[in-house]
């Protein structure tokens with residue numbers, strides 16, 4: 001292993017014991033800070049009957065209450081601009097980001113100078129894990145403005161010494177000119193955009209491979225972790241796809257994949273404590289291969305928005321606890337968001353899992369799908385309506401349809417009714433893909449128009 005294979009060797013290759021010691025010390029200081037500075041957490045802990053002195057070892061974290069996104073939203077609505085949960089003075093805040101939730105109302109996240117420094121280092125470490133080096137020219141084809149991973153990616157990529165090209169979104173025409181002129185060899189984007197842009201380049205009469213992108217750093221949605229989806233993007237571009245996972249409230253990237261491409265490493269043991277809990281019972285699960293559950297984050301060095309056992313609603317699966325790259329952070333993949341989960345006759349199913357099954361039929365299908373809901377979920381009466389694209393002869397469509405339906409049943413225990421449409425018929429997305437079409441929303445809109 002070359003000595004420069006890690007950005008932060010000590011943290012990234014620490015033993016479990018060393019990591020636990022570091023986290024315990026940092027968490028003790030973070031709790032001191034929280035109890036001293038945040039009325040929101042003082043109240044939460046008081047209501048839960050837990051005191052600061054009840055924390056002695058890392059194991060005690062499980063006795064503390066969870067924090068939910070709804071609580072942060074309510075706190076912000078009642079105490080604008082940043083909420084009662086913030087623990088820094090407003091004049092120490094140097095930047096504000098936001099996430100847009102399902103309500104469309106922005107949820108703000110402030111950072112102090114120290115928070116920004118920690119975010120930058122953690123994000124740089126994650127990009128470095130994904131293969132970013134100082135010689136790279138990276139086109140950032142993702143949001144730049146309020147999006148947490150915009151300006152932080154800029155700071156992180158620049159800090160490694162690589163060239164950051166702030167392309168932003170909706171600029172495919174520009175990208176087509178800029179990438180060859182600058183000799184860009186890497187792109188940071190959503191997997192949906194990597195697929196969309198490949199089609200765009202082909203429509204313009206070029207082969208995506210001729211653009212020379214060799215590294216695709218993907219994130220913001222689960223697609224790149226789906227083997228068939230990744231394989232198609234890699235084939236389109238002749239590039240290596242690696243993915244990262246973060247959270248608007250915690251940090252832009254917390255997990256990222258190394259060259260082994262066997263799941264995303266936990267990269268931030270000096271910034272976050274990660275727990276995986278059973279989403280129904282809230283029971284803490286062991287970090288072992290095969291375990292699936294919801295990611296829960298506790299910050300370790302946060303000044304503006306310290307988070308205590310924050311329920312991310314990200315559903316993940318632990319893939320392993322060791323790696324040929326030498327990093328000791330456990331590896332996982334994201335299965336989907338709890339908010340996206342559908343329940344068909346008591347069986348939980350994520351839209352990304354349907355996409356994963358359909359993608360195994362490439363090249364007979366494009367792998368693009370849409371799940372059609374006639375009524376609001378998460379409960380869905382079977383069969384689940386799935387629209388997929390058929391690439392082959394129409395005569396082969398009937399057998400493809402039943403083969404996909406059988407495989408969905410076999411893999412996910414869900415009855416589906418598959419409708420095949422021609423390749424290219426489903427909408428493509430430049431930002432995050434939309435795997436679910438809510439047909440009842442259109443009906444409501446039509447009704448509203450009539451009135």
Ligand SMILES: [Zn+2]
Nearest residue numbers: 258260323325
């Ligand atoms: Zn690795």
